[in-house]
Amino acid sequence: MENKTSKYFKYAIGEIILVVIGILIALQINNWNEKRLNENKILSILKEIQNDLKEDILKSKELFAYYKERDSIIQLAINNKLTRENYLSDKKYYYINVAMNAFHLKIHSNGYQNFSNNLDNVPKKYQEVISTLNEIYTYNKYEIDKFDTRIDKITDRLIDNLGATKTWFYNVSQDKISNEAIHYFLNDSLYKNALHIYSNAAFNLTNHVSQFNQNAIKAYRTIAELTGNPKELPDFIPHHLIDVTPQQFKELSGNYTLVKLKFSTGDILELTEPYIMKVDEQRLEFSYIETNETFNLYFKNNTTLYADNLEAFILKDDNNRVIGLNVKFFNDEFEFIKTE
Missing domain, CATH: 2.40.128.50 (Lipocalin)
Structure with missing residues (x-):
């Protein structure tokens, strides 16, 4: 009986050990699966962020060109280098509307919001990009939105003022440019003040968009290096086009x-x-x-x-x-x- 009891306990202990090992293996496999699913989720979010950055980087290029062209015209106007012929030419509305329109860049932030909501689950190897993303979607975005709104207010104020004080303003939109209107655009000091204010706001906006652009390119490159996606950098991300020694x-x-x-x-x-x-x-x-x-x-x-x-x-x-x-x-x- 003692021999049978001993064998029984040994058998029971062995069974218990096997069950525990099985449970530990199952838990480990489950943990691995959760980590894999979590990492795939973070990779998907990082890819979404890359797509957002791509759209905004390309849009920023359009913004630079837009405000650069307007600034060139404004500097000519402020320095009295425009003439009557400019306001009668085929391109007259480039000069007339130079400070009455704006180009908007609304930063796409859905990917970043998803990333922020899952920040506690971001694997350590991907955390390198966090500080750059925070700068983009907090500081850069705030400054861009601020000056974007300011430019809208400047253009609205100028248009409203012209509509309330200049009887010829409506006729300008009907392709009827009077001598009084041309004289105003060429000589009115308050109008040139408005141009200067617009130019200053556009300068601040493009400066902050430039900072965003550099951070966005840096973030895109970092994500690409960390995830391997894409394998080759696209054309809109500056990189060496030759092997540099x-x-x-x-x-x-x-x-x-x-x-x-x-x-x-x-x-x-x-x-x-x-x-x-x-x-x-x-x-x-x-x-x-x-x-x-x-x-x-x-x-x-x-x-x-x-x-x-x-x-x-x-x-x-x-x-x-x-x-x-x-x-x-x-x-x-x-x-x-x-x-x-």
Whole structure:
């Protein structure tokens, strides 16, 4: 009996151990499945964020072009370089409506909201992107929405004022431009004040959109690196289009001075503004030293760098040493000399 009882207890203990092991294995498998499902969910959300960023990056390019064109016209108007012929030409409404319309960029944030709602479940390997996304969807979005609303108020105020005080305003929309209307657009000081206010608000808006754009590109690249999606960066994300050698990076690194700015209007401004070019993780970081504002530049070919809305042509001397950069931003040109 003692022998049978001993065998029974050994058998029972063995059965219990097997059941416990089975339960632990089942729990582990369930845990793995939950982690896999959770990671797939986060990957899906990150892909949604990438799609949101793509739409907004492409839209920001349109916004830059829109306000750059208007700013060129406004600067001509403020500096008395427009003529009667401009307001009678086929493009007259470009000049007349220059401060009566706006371009809106409404940041898509559904992906980020889903990400925020699942922040506690984000695997550690994906948490690198959190700080950049927070900056985009809190600070950048707030500033863009603020100045977007301000520009709307400026255009509404100008239109309402013209409608309430100028008898010729309705006729302008009917393609009847009177001498009184032309005189107003060319000479009225309060109108030029309104243009200046519009230009200032547009400058602030595009500046914040530029910061958003750089952060959005950074976030898109980071998500792509962390998830492997997409395998190759799309064209709207600046990246090196050639294989860059360490020597090419070294040649461009150093201090620069912005010595000349030539506006699209033909006006030239002489300057002595300090910049610095650094290499960070196969990227060229070109920074304005006084404000630390930074632009990431990439090789388009062996002689040209590029980023959103700009191209930088590398200048070399007879000994093939880099001596400066000639940068084109829309229709403006910036001349930099390398000071080592």
